[in-house]
Amino acid sequence: MNRKMKEALREAFEASAPAHRQDFFENIPQERVSLISFMLSQAGYIRKRVLVISLFPVLLSLAGACVLDFDMLWAISAFMPFLALSAVTENFRSAAYGMEELEMSARFSLKSVVLARMGILGALHLVLLCLLMPLACVHSIFTVTQTGVYLMISYLLADVTGLWILRNLRGKEGLYACMGAAVCISSLYSLLRVRLIRLLYRSGFAWAVVLLVILLILCVSETKKMVRQTEELRWSLS
Amino acid sequence: MELSIDRVSKQYRNKIAVDRVSLRLQKGVYGLLGANGAGKTTLMRMICGILKPTGGTIAFNHMDVSTEEYRAVLGYLPQDFGYYPEFKGEDFLFYMAALKGLTKQQARQKVPELLKLVSLEDNGKRKIKTYSGGMKQRLGIAQALLNDPKLLVLDEPTAGLDPKERVRFRNLIGELGKSRIVLLSTHIVSDIEHIADTVLMMKDGQMIWQGKWEDGAEDLEDFYLRQFEEKGRGII
Amino acid sequence: MKNLKTLYQFEMKKIFGRKIVWITVVIMLLLTASTVCSQLLGTYYIDEKKIDSNYAIFQRSRTYEKTLSGRPIDQRLLEETWDAYGKIPDTSGHYAGTKEYWTYAFPYSAIFVFVTNTCDMDAAETLNWKPDETELYAGRQDMLENLWNSAYLTEGEKEYWRQQEMSMETPFMYAYKEGWWMLLDGLYTIGIMTLLTIAICLSSVFPVERARKTDQLIFCSRYGKRTLYLAKILAGISFAAGTALLYTAAAMVLALAVYGCDGFGAAFQLIYPDYSGSISVGQAVLISYGLLLAAAVLAGAFVMVLSEILRNAVGTLAVISGVIILSMFVDIPYHFRVLAQIWDYLPSMFLSLWNIFDCRLVPFAGTYLTNTQFVPVLYLGMAGVLLAGGSKLYQRHQAEIR
Numbered sequence: 001m002n003r004k005m006k007e008a009l010r011e012a013f014e015a016s017a018p019a020h021r022q023d024f025f026e027n028i029p030q031e032r033v034s035l036i037s038f039m040l041s042q043a044g045y046i047r048k049r050v051l052v053i054s055l056f057p058v059l060l061s062l063a064g065a066c067v068l069d070f071d072m073l074w075a076i077s078a079f080m081p082f083l084a085l086s087a088v089t090e091n092f093r094s095a096a097y098g099m100e101e102l103e104m105s106a107r108f109s110l111k112s113v114v115l116a117r118m119g120i121l122g123a124l125h126l127v128l129l130c131l132l133m134p135l136a137c138v139h140s141i142f143t144v145t146q147t148g149v150y151l152m153i154s155y156l157l158a159d160v161t162g163l164w165i166l167r168n169l170r171g172k173e174g175l176y177a178c179m180g181a182a183v184c185i186s187s188l189y190s191l192l193r194v195r196l197i198r199l200l201y202r203s204g205f206a207w208a209v210v211l212l213v214i215l216l217i218l219c220v221s222e223t224k225k226m227v228r229q230t231e232e233l234r235w236s237l238s
Numbered sequence: 239m240e241l242s243i244d245r246v247s248k249q250y251r252n253k254i255a256v257d258r259v260s261l262r263l264q265k266g267v268y269g270l271l272g273a274n275g276a277g278k279t280t281l282m283r284m285i286c287g288i289l290k291p292t293g294g295t296i297a298f299n300h301m302d303v304s305t306e307e308y309r310a311v312l313g314y315l316p317q318d319f320g321y322y323p324e325f326k327g328e329d330f331l332f333y334m335a336a337l338k339g340l341t342k343q344q345a346r347q348k349v350p351e352l353l354k355l356v357s358l359e360d361n362g363k364r365k366i367k368t369y370s371g372g373m374k375q376r377l378g379i380a381q382a383l384l385n386d387p388k389l390l391v392l393d394e395p396t397a398g399l400d401p402k403e404r405v406r407f408r409n410l411i412g413e414l415g416k417s418r419i420v421l422l423s424t425h426i427v428s429d430i431e432h433i434a435d436t437v438l439m440m441k442d443g444q445m446i447w448q449g450k451w452e453d454g455a456e457d458l459e460d461f462y463l464r465q466f467e468e469k470g471r472g473i474i
Numbered sequence: 475m476k477n478l479k480t481l482y483q484f485e486m487k488k489i490f491g492r493k494i495v496w497i498t499v500v501i502m503l504l505l506t507a508s509t510v511c512s513q514l515l516g517t518y519y520i521d522e523k524k525i526d527s528n529y530a531i532f533q534r535s536r537t538y539e540k541t542l543s544g545r546p547i548d549q550r551l552l553e554e555t556w557d558a559y560g561k562i563p564d565t566s567g568h569y570a571g572t573k574e575y576w577t578y579a580f581p582y583s584a585i586f587v588f589v590t591n592t593c594d595m596d597a598a599e600t601l602n603w604k605p606d607e608t609e610l611y612a613g614r615q616d617m618l619e620n621l622w623n624s625a626y627l628t629e630g631e632k633e634y635w636r637q638q639e640m641s642m643e644t645p646f647m648y649a650y651k652e653g654w655w656m657l658l659d660g661l662y663t664i665g666i667m668t669l670l671t672i673a674i675c676l677s678s679v680f681p682v683e684r685a686r687k688t689d690q691l692i693f694c695s696r697y698g699k700r701t702l703y704l705a706k707i708l709a710g711i712s713f714a715a716g717t718a719l720l721y722t723a724a725a726m727v728l729a730l731a732v733y734g735c736d737g738f739g740a741a742f743q744l745i746y747p748d749y750s751g752s753i754s755v756g757q758a759v760l761i762s763y764g765l766l767l768a769a770a771v772l773a774g775a776f777v778m779v780l781s782e783i784l785r786n787a788v789g790t791l792a793v794i795s796g797v798i799i800l801s802m803f804v805d806i807p808y809h810f811r812v813l814a815q816i817w818d819y820l821p822s823m824f825l826s827l828w829n830i831f832d833c834r835l836v837p838f839a840g841t842y843l844t845n846t847q848f849v850p851v852l853y854l855g856m857a858g859v860l861l862a863g864g865s866k867l868y869q870r871h872q873a874e875i876r
Contacts, residue, residue, distance in 0.1 A: 075803060149476055169493070172788075177494045179788050180674040183795040184501065187670055190802040191663050286694040289872050310696040320687030324491035329484075336480040337702060381691065421489035 003069055035120060042116040047089060050121065053086045061135035073140045073147055076132060078189040080151055081158030081182040083128075087121040089175050091226075111227060118223070125155070149208050156215035158185050163222035195202035239299060239387055240264055241285070241419050246294035248280050248443075255280040256279055257443035258294070267415035269434030269451070270423040271462055278423045279317055279441040282391050285421065286314045298389055310339055313387030317380045317394045323367035327358055331364060331384065338385040345384075352380040355410070357403070371398040379407065383414075390414060392422040396429055398436045408433050477697055478705055485709035486680065497749045502667045505723050509660040510728045520571045523755075532652075532852075536734075539650040543736065546645040547585060550607035558600060569601070580709035585648065591707070592747040595619060611644050614747060621748055622833055626811045631835045634842045638750040645832025646744060651737025654755040655745055656729040658827050659733050661762050664721050664753060665825030666798060667775050668766060671721075672714045673794040676777045678787035679710050685787070693871070703868045706850035707778060707861055722763045742831075749831045751844070762830055768853040775857035779864035782871075798822045819849060835859040 018024075057076050091114050129151060137147035163177040169177055241263040248256040272278045282379040283289040285296055287303045298311060321330060328349055335345035344448050353359045356376040366374065375398040382390060387471045392411075396404045404426075414420055424430060430437060431451070439447040439462065451458060489495060514529045525531070545551055561578040562569045569575050579586070590600045593613035618639070622632050683689040692698040738756030742749055745758075753761070781790040801822040806814040811834075818829045824845075835842035 078799060173492070174495075176678065176787050176791070177497075179791050179795075180494055180498060183670060183674065183791060184498070186795070186799060187666060187802075188505070190799055191666055283690070286690070288690050288693040306699075307698050309694060309698065312694055314691065314694045316687075316690040318687060319691055322488060322491070322682075322686060322688070324488075329487075332480075333484045334691065334695065335479045336484065337692060338698050339477060339696040341477075342480060385696070423724075 001019055018204070022172060038112065039116045040120060040231055042113060046117060046120060048168050050086045050090050054083060054124060057083060058128060058131055061132050068193065072138075073136045073142065073150065074189060076136050077151055077154040078186045080154035081185040081189075083125065084155045084158035085162060085182040087118075088166060089178055090121060091117050092166045092174065113193060114227065129155075146205055146208075149205070149212050151214060153208060153212055154189060156212070156219050158182050160215055160218045161185070163219070163226055165203075167222070167226055239388060241421075242295075242297050243285065244295045244297075246281070246284060246291045246296060248277075248284060249291065249292045254443050256284065256291075256311045256416075259440075259443075260294075261438070261445070261448070263419050263421065265415070265417065265419060266435040267411060267420045267422065267433050268436045268438055269430030270290065270421060270438045271427070271430060272440035276440040278440055279393055279449065280443075281440070282314075282421065282423060283395050285389075286391055288311060299453050311388040313385060313390045314384040315382040315395050317397070319378055321366045321374065321377075323365065326363050326365055327369070328353065328362040330377060331381055334381040335384050340385060346392045348384055349378075352383055355383070356380045357406075372400060372403065375399055376403070389420045390418060392420070394424055395422060396424060396426055404429070427462065431458045440443065478701055478708075479706035481697065481702055482708050484714070485679070485705050487749055489675060489679070489709060489713055492675075498671050498674050499720070502671050502721065503724055505667055506660075506664055506724050507728055509663045510656050510725050511732060513656070514732070520840065521568060523571055525576075527569075535583070536579070536650065536652065539584050539648075539652070540736070541581065542584060542648050543650045545648050546612075547607075547648050548645045549605065549607040550823045551585060551648070552589070552607060552610065556603075556605040558582045559586065562601075569597075588648075588744060588747075592743075594620070598772075607645060608804045615639070618748070618750060618837055625808055625833050627833060627835075630837070631833070631842060635750040635833060638752070642741075642743075642750070642752050646741045648744065649737040649740035649755075650734070651740045651744065651755045653733035653735055654737055654759050655742075656733055657725055657759045658745060658755075658762060659724060660729075661766070662826040663832075664725055665766055665769065666802075666822060668718050668770055669722055669798060670795070671717050671820055672770060672773045673777055673798070675717075676710050676713060676774055677781045677790035677794065679706050679778050680782040681787040681790070684785055688701060688870075699869055700865075703865055705774070707864070710774050710778045711857075713769055714770040718763075718770035719765045722766060726763075744828055746831055748828075748833065750833070758831070762825075762827070765830060765846070765853075766825055767823055767850060768850045772853040772857045772860075773821055775860045775864075779860045779867075782864050782867055810824075819852065821853070824849065 057079050060079065061072050061076055063072075105219065129148065132151060133144050133148040136151065138146060142150070145177050158181065161181045164176045165177045165181060168174075241261070243259060243263075245258045245260050246256060247254065247258050251283065259277075259281060270278050270282075280289065284291050285303070287296075287309060298308055299301040301308040301311075322333075331349045331352065332345050335348060340348065350359065350362070353362045356379055358373060358376055358380065361369065361373060366377065369377065374396070379392075379395060382392065395411075396407055399407060410427060411420055411422065415433070415435065422429075424432070434451060435450060437447070437451040437458070438445060491782075492866075494785070514532055516528050518525045518528050518531045542551075558578045558581070562572055562574045569579070586600060589595075589603070589610060592599075592610065592812070593603075594617040595603065619632075622635065627635075678685070683692055692702060695702075738754060740755045742751070742753045742755050742758045745755055776792060777790060780793060781787060784790050784793070801817075801820055804817075806817045808814050815834050818824060818832070820838065823829060830845055832845050835844060836848045837843075837846070
């Protein structure tokens, strides 16, 4: 049928009003949103500044390795707590801004939202770590493995502390306390780097590995407790 | 006793929140009605000195709104206010009493009195973070009355109160209005019907109606809706 | 100012009512303890060989240094020292691992280190040096002249320090002063911890009113502006000063209890030969920790005013911690004389032995002021200016539309 005919028919006939429109819409099978597409949709809601903060240590280590000829391991270790902070606080955005109640009652509840954000940011930071390890040890006396362990200790220390704080302090006070903790850990690394280098270089790597394992266990434990907390409101007061 | 509001305006970049409002308020209860975004809260905040008008003046008995003497006679209950979670109810009142210029002795006398008035005498030693929404609202009413204000400004004072408390509050406001200026804004029209001597209506930043409202006259809600169907016009 | 005391008490209650304040203070106190005492932990190694525990080495060292206390560092003591070191077999500089070192030379190692630092030599050069009292003190002069040149001092400044040198008595009397040395050595770390505590605990003094939505109630109250501002800054400054005093007290009690109070009157040059003034080790400690107090007051004022400008506690904390961490990694070369000197006046840079007792001076009314004279006035003056400016800002503050 040619276009002119179609247009002529359209003008000649008035379409009848739809009947049982509402029933039809109610009976259409709803397309199930898959977990992957939900996770990808959550990626769009992660604040851009978290991604910018994540890029900073990579740029720092590139500068140190290629341009400055400077041992960047401790500078990057001092920055890792802020990286952890950006991830932890992003997971707790809902609680900080009072969105918990709304999200808990939605189909993809707060638990799914938080798990999605954690998964995305966790994967991103793991990739970052793999990039950082070879770069940060370029002018360092430590091996790639040792560098990776020391960077992870710094990251996990801030991560565990942040998770504990946010589970126990409500609202924006918790975010503020996390920032304080990240600042303290970062400053400790900066202040104690000479003593740390001496300690770790001698015989401290074994202890560093033990500390890493402890922090990993604590991190998993805190994460589980946090996820459980997203299942219901802790307080029923406004 | 007179609150004089003379051609007061508040303008933001491309929005006029309050547009040349002029009022003279004497003793009594004034009910301020208006739709959301009409400018009621902005006007109240300017009367309380926490927002600076872009034009016009506000004075109470010739004391300008920016002076300490003006704030000494003012009591204000905001629509949405906060608290310090680690403070107990009575700590909060003692703190506000100090800010309002009461001595420790005066505060020690006033605080228990007001806690009893708002039915919080058994909860004064509990931390505010354990209070329900209604209890916090009552605490807010108590702090507004600490300094026996001659000018009492209440923004949505009965929000969160149960019906019994609302009736008690209405009676309290009625009593207070006999000897001071009370300006209260609310969406609950029945509150205004029962307590307000004068009704003020705002629309789009302008005062569109002001007048006495007798109990038993036509239904205020119908009258209010009718005013808002007509084109808004500034009336004094 | 009526009700100022009551409002001050409530502001202190607001500061101390936050868990993070207590957690921070406790952690920093523990870190202060570890800063002072950590030298005693662990094992002492030389060339990958374990010698003994640090505590055992310290005990031995203390015994020997106390034996030397009260003796002038003169020709006789120098000859004794070099006789002892002469017994070490030639190991091309790696003498510290030898049995002879620990048996004969170690008791005189404090004198050996003093000579090394005073004449700006390395260990190998010092080993080959012939003990000569005149040469030692002349070598010190040469070292100082080189230092002044490398610091780009003017002729006037050099002349000032030469006058100071002439007023000093030589030979120096050796004294055991480990407790006071620990306090000076730990000053930088304790200073940073003080500044961090102040940043974490005070950056919400003003923004908390906006965050808690109490600003409307406060601004419409009679004393909600001027009086409350004064109460807040008094509370903040008291907290900052109290923090500095608390950490100072903790460090002093620990250091002097563990290492001893000996050596208060010892010449400061025994620890820091680069300085040309007649002050004792104990006086240097008191001056340094007094400057910590001044820095704490400035930091408290700066944090509070910055928080009032930004109206955001997290933003304030981010800015302050960024400055502190940046200052740990960035250094401005000395040939940018004025810029380097100004950068070194930042509290996070200044609270260190080498900056407090720096040779660079500040010209004033035809004379020169040392850092110990100029910086307290600078810090307290700046604190006053900041707080006055902050007051103007606070008066103009309006409650935000929510």
